[in-house]
Amino acid sequence: MIPVKLKLANFTSYGADVPELDFTQFHMAAISGQNGAGKSSLLDSITWCLWGSSRLGDSADQLVRLGQTCMTVEFSFQLDEHIYTVKRGRVLKGGGQTSLEMFSNSYNLTEGTIKTTQQKIIDTLHLTYETFINSAFLRQGHADEFTTKGPSDRKRILADILGLSHYDKLEEKAKEKAKEVQTKLQLLEYQLLEIEAELSQKEAREQALTEAEEEAKKVESQLKEVEAQIKLIDKEREAAATKLQSLEETKTRIEAAQKELADLKLQISLKEKAQTEYQVILSQRQQIETAYQQLQKLQEEKKALEGKRSELITVKDELAALQKQLLELEDRRGRKITSLEVDIKRLQTENEQYQKQLDHLKSHKDLCPTCGQNIGEDKNKEIIVKNEAKLKKNNAQLETLEKQIAQVKNYLIPQQKEADDKEISIQKLEEETKEWSFLNIKITNLEKYVDLYTKLQQAETAVKAHQETISDLLKISQNKQEQIDKESQGLEQLTFYQQQLEEVKSKLQGKDSIKQELAQKVLELRGKVGEAKQLVSQAEQLENLQKDKHTEKKKFQEEKAAYEELALAFGKKGIQAMIIETAIPEIEDEANRLLDRLTEGRMKVRFETQRETKTLRQSSGQAKTPGIIETLDIIISDEMGERPYEAYSGGEQFRVNFAIRLALSKLLTHRAGAKLQFLVIDEGFGTQDAQGRSRIVEAMDAIKDDFEKILIITHLEELKEEFPVRVEVNKGPTGSTFEVVGI
16 A cells, blocks of 8 residues: 545644645655644544544544534555545534545445445455554554564464465365364264164064055955955846836836827817817807908998098197197287387376476476476577477377387288188098097997907818817827726836845945945055055165265265364464464564664564463373463563563663564565555654664665655654655644645
């Protein structure tokens, strides 16, 4: 990771208008300023932007500038020739809300949640916050972050630096695979137990098969015997059924013949009745013929009157229509006369008023007839002239209206003459058709003779034919009776054969029931035999399956052992320990190389990855010996020999911490997949004398080519002058700000 740009607003002591820090302007620079000016806050903003953590922990609210409600940090860095930008913000309102975005040039890499976006940042950097602060970032007051941790924490941090978490995943995967295989083995054991339980019943199943086959043969023999008996009984049933069928057919024929005989007798009765009726009609010949002739004559007379009767109805309908029109016209005449009379009455009333005014004016020439006021002679004459003119006009209108009333009253309606003519025609037609009703009564009384006349015509030819038919029917009915009497003699045996057939059927039903029971039993036994055969065959298959399962079990056992061996190999005591063992000399060499320059060869460090335990342990048949445990101890020595870390001065401790941390940082640039080309040293030089600080600067100069960017945070004036480029931080009334000097 190579820093490119940093933008921040309202972060700790920084306000809203903070200049952008462009890292591309320098390779190595010192961040200088008074204590509390905000030097370390610049690095805190980077760690908070990338990982959400800082010197104050994971609480973002404490990082918001006092008096403000929100803060933002935007940090751009280069990785694998790509520029990435991370934006993180915090708003205090509404319970607090954090935002996190990630971009690669113009591509938005932000995930759906902050958690997933944070993981994407870590995956991109191949670096966690803890690994960063324990290797590449020597924080203020935490230069001994790695040195003072316990052995197990050191090993964990070193494992992260070396990228050994991959082996942890492989170890976990191997354990999961071993567990999966163990589950399969357990299932296989259960299956083998079930197979063995099934195979233990093999002899019993073979015995059951033999018994089932013998019982099935016995029942099949009984079934064949019953089937033979059923055949004999069925022959008896067929013989009885054949005889009974013949008798039933005879009975059916007799019933049919009896029905035919009854029909013949009915026909004879009807023919005889018709013959009697014909004789009666023939005896009334004279009366029927006379009445029929009279009916025809009356019908002809009626037919002659039908035309005039139709004409009468038509004329009456026409007269009714004319009368309706006349009523409407008379109504209109009345309304017209009333209207004219109203106009006459109005004009007469006006004339009376005009005449009264004239009489008044003639007798009272100086008074107005309307208002009673005095008027002159001229005005009097003027009013008289007007009233006389109005009287003359009204009288003329009255004369006209009276003439109109006379004309309306004397007007003859044209339809009236037509209506009068219709009434005369109706009177004439009614006179001519007055016999119509009388003829209808006579015709109605004689209409019954139409059917009698028809029957009379039929009777003349039918009497002889009916007599012959009656004679023939009597002969046929006699023959039918003789046939019935003859065939009825054999029906005496019908009841006997019916009883015999019922007995045979009952007997046959009993045998069928026994047959069905035996057949069902045979089916059950055959099924039992089939099941037994299947079980015996299954036992043979299970023996083969048992062999296969044992082979499969052996394979799973070998597979489980392989996965367990892999889990051990990938574990802390396996490959990881080997890698750490391999990396330790590299760390020692680099740390001692730096210490040699920082202390003029006085101090050295050594890492121990194993040590003896205080508790003795005893192997089988052997004496007790000290145990060996995995560790990561730091042994420090100088010209006086090895001493505990706490026994060294602050300046010496810082040199050791500085050398180890730089060695870890260099290791981090080559291991764990993290391309960290960024080194940060926050303070710590105050413990060094002038010569010590000079040597640290020399050491920094020696390693500068190993990192793309190096930042040294210091408030010491004599030290910052050693660096050509400086980021000078100042704190004013509007907050902290900075200026890049020396570019």
